[in-house]
Amino acid sequence: MKLLRQLFFAFSSAWQNFWRNLAVNVAAVVSIALILILAGTSLLLGHALGQVLDTYRHRVSVLSISIADKTPLTSVYDFEGQLRARQDVVSVRFVTKDEELKSFASDPRNQQLIEQIEGNPVPAKIEVSVAHLDDVKRIDALARHWRGVDRTDPTDYQGDFITNMLRLSTWLTIGGLGMLAVLTLASVVIVMNTIRTAVYHRREEIELMKLVGATEWFVRGPFMVEGVMTGVIAASLALGLLLAAYRPFVDRFRAELFFLPLSYDPRFVHVLAQDLLVGGAALGALGSYVGVRRFVKL
């Protein structure tokens, strides 16, 4: 019961102080919101790039091996079995010449060509889906050594593209993490200084609290709640602005760069909301904890 009353005191005191130091707190909300907008923008851009990369990654993680026309079916099945036994292979699918032709013909861009050719010039294929992008190279090497492979066009392996994609993905991850670290540090410093200003105004009250027997956490409580409130309000503001801009941004992007597979992802909105609100609250709490530490020490 005492704990509940102390919690109530922390919340009511934080609420009163938030309004009492409104100017300082509004400045903190705006500053943190700006930082969270930057963080949210980097998350959205990261997600969008991730979407594009995932699409390409999916495309290139399936290696298509062309089979020479006279290869016996038993040899194809043997090779198929050999591939299936590997741990770096997720799935293997044999595509007959007829299926491949049907697929080729279904593409409107090939209509003219289909009308001009006789018979079935396209080879049968084995489509191998690999676990990781860097496994593609090994499967490609294996396929090229197989006797049944079509020597004129053995596989659709695009080595440079995969290497570049892996490199880009790594740099994006490092850059994103670096940016997030800088933004986190900046937010903590802002909240810390805001709370420190509020604490400085109330140093006599804090001194008295300590002298009449308040514990460190009792003194710290209202400031922590105030910090969390500041963080959550800033996060809500940032989230509102980002959500308002997300769909128009995607629409505009698709209109300008139609060849890039970018789309509006409603599931990511939940992730973004969760990340920003939890992040804002955590930043507020951390900033308050650091800002108030020196003053509350008994």
Added chain:
Amino acid sequence: MVIPPRYSNRPVIRFQHVWKTYPNGTDALRNICLEVSEGDFLFLVGASGAGKSSLVRLLIREEKPTRGRLMVHGQELRSLRRRHLPHFRRKVGLVFQDFKLLPRMTVHENVAFALQTLGESRQVIAHQVGAALETVGLAGRERSYPSELSGGEQQRVAIARALVHEPRLFVADEPTGNLDPATAWEIIQIFMHINAAGVTVVMATHNREIVDRMRRRVVAIDRGQIIRDDPYGKYHEAPPAAVLRLQ
């Protein structure tokens, strides 16, 4: 009204060869040995800079002794852990020269504040604040703000705040320093009333008139040392340094 001092054998405060040296090398207290029993009323006298306030700060554990043992309510303060400090301070009532009231809060809120930090219920707070304000003669002024009160009334609020959690030891640092003689005497009457209930009172003061009139235990400090401990003493300034050297 003079209440005879009450001594019991249980020491509430015990200084055993206590030294306090500040980081700049100044010895604020030197080899202090002092015992204060339960129910004692003790005046701590001495010139400015003699070491009274340092002694008070040690008593409320705002600072730690550099050497020696200091026991208050049976707890050794040098080794008292930080997490136990709030519990210790709840057993001590503190009154300061500058009252230390919060200007934004009413009289009731200023006194209730001490109980809120302990997580007491509204009913308990209302009851105890009412009783404390009645003891100091401020019943009916609950809604006033400190700026609406005289100096004496503000000090009464500070005493009520120190009293509200029923401490067994009262420590006052120059509580009459900012008050006129008549008001100072009224404040002393309140302290005597509190002491009559068995609460130990330690008061650092410069007020010669009050000390001489009360005839209670007087401990005189000069340059960090106890130079006199008189159970029914008077206020005597420490003799000049030259005289001490001759002695």
